[in-house]
Amino acid sequence: MDNIINQRIALLREFMREKKLEAFIVPSTDAHISEYIPEHWESRRWISGFTGSAGTVVVTHNKAGLWTDSRYFLQAEAELAGSEIILYKDRLPETIKIPDWLKGELSDKDRVGIDGNVYTAKEALKLRTELEDGNLILVSNYDPFEKIWKERPALPVNQAVAHPLEYAGETTRSKIKRILEEAAKFDAKSVWISSLDTIAWLMNIRGSDVPYNPVVVAHAFVMENETTLFINTNKLTLALAETLKNETVKIVEYDKTKEWLSKICNCNVCLDSGKVSYSIYNLLSERNWVVDKVSVADMLKSRKSETEAEGFRRSMVRDGIALTKFFIWLEKTVSKGIVTEYNIGLKLKELRAEQENFAGESFHTIAGYAANGAINHYHPTESNCLTIKPEGLLLIDSGGQYIDGTTDITRTVAVGAVTEAMKKDYTLVLKGMIGLSKAVFPARTRGSQIDILARKAMWEHGINYLHGTGHGVGYYLNVHEGPQSIRPEENPVTIQQGMIVTNEPGIYRDHEYGVRTENMMLTKLEMTTSYGEFYSFETLTLCYIDTTLIIRELMTEEEITWLNDYHSMVYDKLSPYLTDVEKEWLKHKTSRI
Numbered sequence: 001m002d003n004i005i006n007q008r009i010a011l012l013r014e015f016m017r018e019k020k021l022e023a024f025i026v027p028s029t030d031a032h033i034s035e036y037i038p039e040h041w042e043s044r045r046w047i048s049g050f051t052g053s054a055g056t057v058v059v060t061h062n063k064a065g066l067w068t069d070s071r072y073f074l075q076a077e078a079e080l081a082g083s084e085i086i087l088y089k090d091r092l093p094e095t096i097k098i099p100d101w102l103k104g105e106l107s108d109k110d111r112v113g114i115d116g117n118v119y120t121a122k123e124a125l126k127l128r129t130e131l132e133d134g135n136l137i138l139v140s141n142y143d144p145f146e147k148i149w150k151e152r153p154a155l156p157v158n159q160a161v162a163h164p165l166e167y168a169g170e171t172t173r174s175k176i177k178r179i180l181e182e183a184a185k186f187d188a189k190s191v192w193i194s195s196l197d198t199i200a201w202l203m204n205i206r207g208s209d210v211p212y213n214p215v216v217v218a219h220a221f222v223m224e225n226e227t228t229l230f231i232n233t234n235k236l237t238l239a240l241a242e243t244l245k246n247e248t249v250k251i252v253e254y255d256k257t258k259e260w261l262s263k264i265c266n267c268n269v270c271l272d273s274g275k276v277s278y279s280i281y282n283l284l285s286e287r288n289w290v291v292d293k294v295s296v297a298d299m300l301k302s303r304k305s306e307t308e309a310e311g312f313r314r315s316m317v318r319d320g321i322a323l324t325k326f327f328i329w330l331e332k333t334v335s336k337g338i339v340t341e342y343n344i345g346l347k348l349k350e351l352r353a354e355q356e357n358f359a360g361e362s363f364h365t366i367a368g369y370a371a372n373g374a375i376n377h378y379h380p381t382e383s384n385c386l387t388i389k390p391e392g393l394l395l396i397d398s399g400g401q402y403i404d405g406t407t408d409i410t411r412t413v414a415v416g417a418v419t420e421a422m423k424k425d426y427t428l429v430l431k432g433m434i435g436l437s438k439a440v441f442p443a444r445t446r447g448s449q450i451d452i453l454a455r456k457a458m459w460e461h462g463i464n465y466l467h468g469t470g471h472g473v474g475y476y477l478n479v480h481e482g483p484q485s486i487r488p489e490e491n492p493v494t495i496q497q498g499m500i501v502t503n504e505p506g507i508y509r510d511h512e513y514g515v516r517t518e519n520m521m522l523t524k525l526e527m528t529t530s531y532g533e534f535y536s537f538e539t540l541t542l543c544y545i546d547t548t549l550i551i552r553e554l555m556t557e558e559e560i561t562w563l564n565d566y567h568s569m570v571y572d573k574l575s576p577y578l579t580d581v582e583k584e585w586l587k588h589k590t591s592r593i
Helices: 004-018 043-048 070-080 098-105 121-133 172-184 196-203 238-246 254-261 278-287 296-302 306-336 341-353 370-374 420-437 452-459 557-577 580-589
Strands: 023-026 056-060 064-068 086-089 111-113 137-139 190-193 219-223 227-230 249-252 268-271 289-292 358-361 366-369 393-398 400-402 409-414 440-442 470-472 481-486 500-503 506-509 513-516 519-529 532-539
Touching: 004 023, 004 043, 004 056, 023 043, 023 098, 043 056, 056 098, 064 070, 070 086, 098 121, 121 137, 121 278, 172 190, 172 196, 172 219, 172 296, 190 196, 190 296, 196 219, 196 296, 227 254, 238 249, 249 254, 254 278, 268 278, 278 289, 296 481, 306 341, 306 400, 306 409, 306 519, 306 557, 306 580, 341 358, 341 366, 341 393, 366 370, 370 393, 370 506, 370 513, 393 513, 409 420, 409 513, 420 452, 420 500, 420 506, 420 513, 420 519, 420 532, 420 557, 481 500, 557 580
Parallel strands: 023 111, 064 086, 111 137, 190 268, 227 249, 268 289
Antiparallel strands: 023 056, 056 064, 190 219, 219 227, 358 400, 366 393, 393 409, 440 532, 470 481, 470 500, 500 519, 506 513, 519 532
């Protein structure tokens, strides 16, 4: 057995035999139910070799499988090659669910293990019920990776920094007050928070504990008279600790969290079981009355203040300047045969770094040329990437972190001769993006109710994409933010004034090319009538859209008008910061069609 992944699976099976477990489930999350996590908790990646951000590995004594969604099907196939792990394409009708698979593989009263510290309470409770229906037993008190992962990285110890009030726009004390007011609507007098981005927002701090996400590993317990922050105190300077103290925040060492929780009783605690680990949920629910709701703190964070909205607008201008310079460079350089998918990311970072308030990338640049454009979350490396040729399509999904905003943008451009099929797909994607951009909808509308606006043109041609259409974006925080979303799957959270959402339909031709166009949008009040409030979207992203790929006959006059108006806005907002040569280039790219 020379495959390193198979060797690691063998170590896990040895641990399972010691603990009398017939299966073990390894999710992608950490103790804070994060999407992107510190290396210490990358157990699923270690055990499988799969590097995508979403997926679950299940190991029995004679089989192993990885369940992941459509964003990663091609990537997972490549990364699992050579190991015994079988890919199960999650969310497809024909794909068996993990509990049903376990019921078919295991025997009566077999024990299924999870690490309750990194499994969401909501999923663990559901899993327990489903396993019990098959007379299987869920065991949640083991972390096998403490033993079998010999070189497991330690928890990060990076310094936290204050997010200045001029950018944050609101004090921690004020945010605590608003959180407790929301919790009181559910008769709760305290709120538990494990989400790292929510804690960073609440405490007006930022950090570097997770790549691309400016967050700090911590938990928080919000109460009326005193809020407790569980954090490694070495992360805090004396000045920052004093600032937090003045905001009624008490500091407790991170490794004392469970000990502290074991003493809490008779509290009415509001929490979100989808954002809290099973272990913490059990500790809180044993001695307290728990109100399980969509995180009240997340809801408040998602509705951007005017200070935050203005920060986003400023950061979009800077990002747009960098992108304009990048596409000029790309156009001049691609014919030389020296541009690769990998150095596209380096160039984007270099140009963004020249802008004021730049603090890093918001995620690893996805530059997919030709067939690699069909891999939703493709990750080019220096040693494994394509050289861009002056032909076909190039898809670039990138973003920047600025102290006053976070950006996420995708553009697909022609780098040479293209086919009519490429143009048709590109035009259908653009029609979908414009359709959602133009939406006007009543208050209390859910994302699933407007998702069709981005898909309608594709559906009429028998085409669909399997990922969501839009996600929230944090304010100098995580590029993926909830609880709002725009996707076919039902999400009870409505799209509300002040929420940021992305708009990113796409078409992917496996082993050929991919097309995606993405802007970020701010939800705003459009009008108030006798039927109530109606909302619309303000497009924030400032970057030209390649018009050479458009089949004009497929576009309506309304769509053409929207595109022309958008391009006028892009030019008007960016041109004051460009050289004469750059202005002329952008003027051509944004000319009316």
